[in-house]
Amino acid sequence: MSTTTLPPETNTAVAIARPQITVSNANPPRKGWTSWVTTTDHKKIGIMYMVFAFAFFIIGGVEALLMRIQLGVPENSFVDPQTYNGLLTMHGTTMVFLFVMPMMAGLANYMVPLMIGARDMAFPRLNALSFWLLTMGAAVFYGSLLFSPPEAGWTSYAPLSNLAYSPTGGIDAWIFLIHLTGIASILGAINFCATIINMRAPGMGWSRLPLFCWTILIQSVLVILAFPTIAAAVTLLLTDRHFGTNFFNPTAGGSPLLWQHLFWFFGHPEVYIMILPAFGIISEVLPVFARKPIFGYKAIVASAMAIAFLGLLVWAHHMFTTPTATVILAFFTIGSMLIAIPTGVKIFNWIATLWRGSIVTSAALHFACGFLLLFVIGGISGIMLAIFPIDWQLHDSYFVVAHFHYVLVAGAVNAIFAGIYYWFPKVTGRMMSESMGKLSFWMTFIGFNVTFLVQHSLGLSGMPRRIYEYASGNDWGTYNMISTLGSFLLAAGVILTAYNAVRSLRKGPLAGPDPWKANTLEWFTSSPPPPHNFDVVPRVRSVEPMKDIRRQVERASQPAASDHPSVSA
């Protein structure tokens, strides 16, 4: 290898004297907490992202449970209306900006450079900046608990978020959260794009890029296109609140509808920003545990691109009840329904990947299959809501709440859990308990459906979202009690996985470099990987470089060995 990297002048017969390298003031590697605060290593930053995100998952979950307790019985006074609105806003904002997005960013931070055989991200210091901007955003946002939390929902619609209706500083804390996490996400997205475009291993053409990296690349493009819009919108809101401008003030020529358009031009791509990496995780986990190549690699990539493209054009389906011409409503209905086609392509590709595979029923595969089943339900209720006459009936009802929890909790969170069970051995070097993982899956699966399936019925029987109490005397009480009970089972399942992870850090059996006999390059290096990731980067010859390497090793060690599929425990 080194002969190819020789500079041309050393080919002359005269040996060139090597410069004497003397080191003065060499810094020993940092230890303890300073090694985390000062690091630019993508793996350490990735771990910090994931721990940060999971902590906020717990906090956001507690907020959800408090709301569920309040709604469990009619005319409850567990929390007052103001606190309920605060909990609602904090829950939504936390789960979107402080859990799902950082979790995906963390997984991608850790895995993308490893999967493409790179040493680190393209801009390691920018990477650290992204993470610390995110923590600053979280600090500002949760700091608002000390004075008054925001109470205008995660959408912060004007005029509710204007100074007249939200006079406290909570909305400003929310605005700064959006600014800081927005900049963090945009810089992170630029970093991922540059990394994936520039730093792939030799031989890894675009048709050999792991699907998780593909979805991160496409998601990053969406972040670059969508996040600036919300950053601009909250800037306008900030100047409206504090500098007397009139962007959202209808009495002086502004328009509250402007906020809704700007917000949802970001808000709809945002749901694909959250779900596309989940698609990537599923596309990595399924072929490994079906012991079979992914079905339709190119179709999965193309459909992700189609989803991202269409996702940028359908934002107004969140605004069907605003005064809009019918032809425009029809355009947004058709556009939204079109997204079902590439999504369906993906679902069928995943099912075909499992079809006739030698299934290894691991915990990760449980979560991935849970994703497949429940995400389809969320997708179908999404198609129902995309039809504007139906949306006129269901808008702002619990049906909508049920729909987006099916795509975001059953979709994104299931995929994240699949990713945690799949990649935990790589990150920590130890295996998580599979039986505990499967128990956690069944608890979350049942708990989730008990919580959210009845919310469809709640919505159809007319319960509006975001209300803090309701009158007794109809069937809402029963549905809500079922939902509240389910939410605690769901929470217990989540806590079980958290416990499993913490326990496995010390007690889990050692994993070795490739415990799942997986396909992608991150399994080529040791678990956990050394700071420099790879001693040698192999030349990539297919989408599944690790399978090629295992076959090569098998062939070299025993030429007559049978080619039976190897099944891991």
Added chain:
Amino acid sequence: MEAASVSHLEHDHHGPPEANKSSRVDPAMLGMLLFIISEIMVFGAFFTAYFFIRVVNTDSWPALGQEIPWAIAGINTLILISSSLTLHWALHSVKSGNRFAFKVGMLSTFLLGACFLFIQVNEYIHLGYSPTESAQGSIFYGLTGLHGAHVFIGLTLLLMVTVRAFRGHFSAEHHRGVEVPGIYWHFVDVMWVVVYATIYIL
């Protein structure tokens, strides 16, 4: 002897393997281009607000009794465009090794940009209305102010390049530190032409 030196170098190779470059794009340039795309989207959101106020709400433009000084801003536009030309000249000079022209080019670019910002602040002072009176005033200050902030960021970058130019940095081979901020400055200039065309002319 050659074999010895080869094995020497083999022994010399510590740590991770050489990074593979899977595209011909320079990462810093790629990062800047992607950042500029995100900047275009920020301006896009402000333009949405502008067209919302003017087209969807069919308000008068500018608001009744307000005037927009298109002539002075036109001269200012020429100043900003000429700063792009001097910047291009500076980059061309450093590439061909003409350090004197490089320094003059950078300095004049910086001064032209600062001149633009000075005239714009002056325009704000003499405009006679504030962003709080009407939505039209809000978006006028909003869009030109957003652009002004970008000019300021661009000037900060140019100042660093200019200082480094006078300290003898950059050469015919190494001029990425001129090119990347330069692309940003060209973006700021082109964006001004769009802002000027929509706000002052249209």
